[in-house]
Amino acid sequence: MAQINKQENKVxxxxxxxTFALKLLMLFAxxxxxxxxxxxxxxxxxxxxxxxxKRKWDAFYKFTQxxxxxxxxxxxxxxxxxxxxxxxxxxxxxxxxxxGNSGAGIADAYFSLGEVLQKIKPTVVIVETYAINDNxxxxxxxxIQSFEAHQDIAYKLRMMPELFNSNNWVKIWSPSIRNxxxxxxxxxxxxxxxxNIAPPxxxxxxxxxxxxxxxxxxxxxxxxxxxxxAPIDGRERNISEHSKKYVNKIIELCKSKNVxxxxxxxxxxxxxxxxxxxxxxxxxEELQKYPSAQWLDLQxxxxxxxxxxxxxxxxxxxxxxxxxTGMVITGYKLAEYLSNNYSLPDxxxxxxxxxxxxxxxxxxxxxxxxxNMSDYTSVVKNKNRGAEKIKxxxxxxxxxxxxxxxxxxxxxTLGESITGVFQVQYQNQQFPASIPMYSFKEVFPPHYNVYVxxxxxxxxxxxxxxxx
Numbered sequence: 001m002a003q004i005n006k007q008e009n010k011v012x013x014x015x016x017x018x019t020f021a022l023k024l025l026m027l028f029a030x031x032x033x034x035x036x037x038x039x040x041x042x043x044x045x046x047x048x049x050x051x052x053x054k055r056k057w058d059a060f061y062k063f064t065q066x067x068x069x070x071x072x073x074x075x076x077x078x079x080x081x082x083x084x085x086x087x088x089x090x091x092x093x094x095x096x097x098x099x100g101n102s103g104a105g106i107a108d109a110y111f112s113l114g115e116v117l118q119k120i121k122p123t124v125v126i127v128e129t130y131a132i133n134d135n136x137x138x139x140x141x142x143x144i145q146s147f148e149a150h151q152d153i154a155y156k157l158r159m160m161p162e163l164f165n166s167n168n169w170v171k172i173w174s175p176s177i178r179n180x181x182x183x184x185x186x187x188x189x190x191x192x193x194x195x196n197i198a199p200p201x202x203x204x205x206x207x208x209x210x211x212x213x214x215x216x217x218x219x220x221x222x223x224x225x226x227x228x229x230a231p232i233d234g235r236e237r238n239i240s241e242h243s244k245k246y247v248n249k250i251i252e253l254c255k256s257k258n259v260x261x262x263x264x265x266x267x268x269x270x271x272x273x274x275x276x277x278x279x280x281x282x283x284x285e286e287l288q289k290y291p292s293a294q295w296l297d298l299q300x301x302x303x304x305x306x307x308x309x310x311x312x313x314x315x316x317x318x319x320x321x322x323x324x325t326g327m328v329i330t331g332y333k334l335a336e337y338l339s340n341n342y343s344l345p346d347x348x349x350x351x352x353x354x355x356x357x358x359x360x361x362x363x364x365x366x367x368x369x370x371x372n373m374s375d376y377t378s379v380v381k382n383k384n385r386g387a388e389k390i391k392x393x394x395x396x397x398x399x400x401x402x403x404x405x406x407x408x409x410x411x412x413t414l415g416e417s418i419t420g421v422f423q424v425q426y427q428n429q430q431f432p433a434s435i436p437m438y439s440f441k442e443v444f445p446p447h448y449n450v451y452v453x454x455x456x457x458x459x460x461x462x463x464x465x466x467x468x
Contacts, residue, residue: 075128087331098208234279
């Protein structure tokens with residue numbers, strides 16, 4: 001009897017594959033639910049305080065809900081630190097927007113254009129050439145961050161196999177999976193995300209600008225150019241087949257939408273690049289394959305008058321950007337080129353456009369003063385004085401002095417400084433007075449020469465007699 005019981009104890013329960021599969025499925029479902037929840041809550045998002053790529057795309061969708069974009073610029077950081085879209089907009093009387101992505105190549109520019117051109121039709125697309133480089137397929141954080149910032153889900157699904165290898169498909173959609181190491185390395189970021197701690201955002205017009213470098217090249221950095229030479233050798237710059245492929249795809253995409261393409265090279269300091277002519281020849285060999293596209297190269301010929309050391313980021317490193325001053329200069333240069341080569345819509349009389357831009361500092365140099373600009377008084381408008389046509393003579397009221405601003409229509413042979421003879425009133429007496437006026441090197445609207453002079457606040461300007 002004992003022997004029979006011993007044998008019965010050896011009889012076990014049979015393994016049930018269905019039960020095992022159901023348990024695995026349940027475990028997988030729990031993981032999916034948890035990951036979906038943490039993704040939706042954003043608990044594993046990296047620090048977003050400086051995510052200007054997302055800000056640009058959020059601003060783009062907000063802007064295009066009720067407004068049109070006339071000039072769209074794509075590229076990498078040489079776009080959003082190289083061109084001031086507010087200057088470009090007020091100087092052309094149109095809407096200009098930048099969609100640059102830090103560290104990304106030309107494939108990312110194509111990806112951006114593909115989504116944008118499904119929603120808008122700009123007058124011209126501008127592509128910055130620094131993104132056309134010798135990189136092969138890249139799947140770094142810049143590309144992932146850009147992918148995450150796009151909002152067209154169907155388009156992202158279509159482009160995903162082209163942009164990323166299959167082993168990265170899950171992590172580009174899920175920050176929880178991508179940043180799960182935060183559980184051990186960055187719990188502070190998880191806690192910050194859980195509390196929804198975010199920097200306050202201002203409800204202001206954003207056009208993709210990233211004004212980052214307030215000062216230019218310092219003397220110590222300039223000395224390095226003299227002692228060490230240029231940090232970049234243009235003979236070493238090549239274009240990969242990957243880049244060539246996406247240049248072609250951009251051209252074909254824009255052609256299918258009947259949108260012209262303009263390539264633009266934002267400059268670096270002239271001593272920053274040795275043998276640029278070789279680099280330019282390499283670029284030109286590729287870009288000349290597309291005769292329908294134009295190329296504005298601001299590196300060569302180089303404008304030594306305007307692109308002074310103050311126009312560039314204070315770095316000797318290879319990846320040099322423009323300073324805030326340089327962004328303004330490039331904005332004006334691009335505005336002049338666009339005005340001469342493309343028929344942009346004139347929105348300068350549109351109340352919404354005026355409301356968007358009238359508070360910008362360069363508005364008054366390019367457009368008429370508005371009733372909201374109470375500090376400005378227009379004295380003379382649309383009058384000829386000798387060979388010159390005065391578009392506008394304004395007086396700006398300041399605390400300690402007033403400023404005269406005169407806009408003279410192009411073409412004109414006037415130089416960087418003039419002498420204006422004005423009829424003035426001072427201490428109850430009226431008489432003509434000669435006042436020297438000067439122009440700003442970084443302010444050169446496409447349609448006007450602008451000159452300014454500061455005067456005593458108790459001097460009243462009545463008229464302009466002549467320009468000398």
